[in-house]
Amino acid sequence: MNPQGPSRAARLIKGAVGAFLLTGGLAVTALLFIPYRRAIETRSWPAVPCTITRSDLQPLRIADSAAPEWRVLLAYQYSINGTTLTGTRWRRVSFLNPDDASVSRKSAHREVAEDLTRKYPVGLATTCHVNPLDPAEAVLEHQSKAPIYTLWWPMIFAAGGAGILWSACRQPKRPIPS
Incomplete structure (x- = not known):
């Protein structure tokens, strides 16, 4: 040295x-x-009654040789301040692809996607959480806080x-x- x-x-x-x-x-x-x-943030949003109006499962195959990706298409209606709005978000997504604006969840496993459509069938009366600053933004469930642990x-x-x-x-x- x-x-x-x-x-x-x-x-x-x-x-x-x-x-x-x-x-x-x-x-x-x-x-x-x-x-x-x-x-x-979503945990401070007010809970509002909502009704599921759409609960569909849609396969998407990127290539003939690829396994399908399963898309869950949920929609629900809720009223806030006398206005009826429609939401499509299951959870709040941090990095959303603009092409997936109407897709509530994507999964490589059909069973996972089917579980979500069974949990939220059409006609189900449930609650959603609405952003008080932007009432057009709503979610059915809160996102996990797990990223803090990493x-x-x-x-x-x-x-x-x-x-x-x-x-x-x-x-x-x-x-x-x-």
């Missing part, structure tokens, strides 16, 4: 690796926090990256001449 400490190039590489781990860890932490925050994993990378970056930026100790 060099008695004067690591070379400038080695410190730059170490700093780049540390910065990459730090920013990547923080970015993934932020992305995992979005579904958790959205799940918490935040520690990217935080480990962020902490490790911060430590590597700090050690790359600090000046090496110079020996005291005797």
Whole structure:
């Protein structure tokens, strides 16, 4: 090892690796926090009576050789402030494909999709949770708060990256001449 400490190039590489781990860890932490925050928000929405008006199962085959993807199409009507609205969301989705606006749930397993259509048959009187800031947004069930339990994993990378970056930026100790 060099008695004067690591070379400038080695410190730059170490700093780049540390910065990459730090920013990547923080970015993934932020992305995992979005579904958790959205799940918490719906718990404060008022519950409103609603009636299921559609409960269909639709297969979608991307290719002839591919197994079908099962789509659950739910619709329900609810009234808020004297206005009758229609909702299609089973749960609040954090990252929604615009092509799936009317799809309540997708599953590779037919049984999972059928369970949801059996749980919400047409004509069922149930409750939905309505966004008070946007009454057109409603959900039948709250999203899971489970993403909060995975935040520690990217935080480990962020902490490790911060430590590597700090050690790359600090000046090496110079020996005291005797």
